[in-house]
Amino acid sequence: MNDLSIFPADIAEMSIAQLASLPTQQLYEVDTNIDKAITWLKGARTKVDAALEQRFGQQGREALHDTARDFGTAHFNVDGVHVKYELPKKVTWDQKKLKAIAERIVASGDAVESYIDVKLAIPEVRYTNWPPSLQQQFADARTVDAGKATFELSLDEGGV
Known part of the structure; x- marks a missing residue:
């Protein structure tokens, strides 16, 4: 240097x-x-x-x-x-209990979206392990964007 x-x-x-x-x-x-x-x-x-x-x-x-x-x-x-x-108030919800409640709402004929915000997501690891025929069914709903690149610098042996 x-x-x-x-x-x-x-x-x-x-x-x-x-x-x-x-x-x-x-x-x-x-x-x-x-x-x-x-x-x-x-x-x-x-x-x-x-x-x-x-x-x-x-x-x-x-x-x-x-x-x-x-x-x-x-x-x-x-x-x-x-x-x-x-x-601040920090609220967490039991996902299993919410799912059961959502199922009861749907079973009663109501729209679950009127009561609960629903966001569907598929973990990428799971998606890539699916057979191609199943992946194809979901392809139109999937968008792939680049994340932020990271860099890690290290000195070569004998550097500096």
Whole structure:
């Protein structure tokens, strides 16, 4: 690698074309350093979020409880700092029970779509294991788009 170091502020100011034209070893270094920074930032974010929960979580829950709510947003001040505490409602549904309910709705003659959002999906692994005759029946309903490409750079033996 050459002696030029690229700092985060430099990367932010560079165009995509400028980044793409960096020497390969330098682009590798930038990519590796960004991955390390992301890993570090995720760990730091997790730790700070846990500290915020430890410091303000009980106050936030009490503020919600004081307004007869289990979920939602509460605001309070601590030592001159405004804290916005949000505790969203997270709902999950038992899929087997929903399926049984949906079958009862259909059996009674009602349209299940009036009560339940239904999204049909076929796992690609299952689809590719079907016989061609079955795949053909579903082909018109299937759209294949490219996902986001990923790149992993590594140094060749003896590189750098």
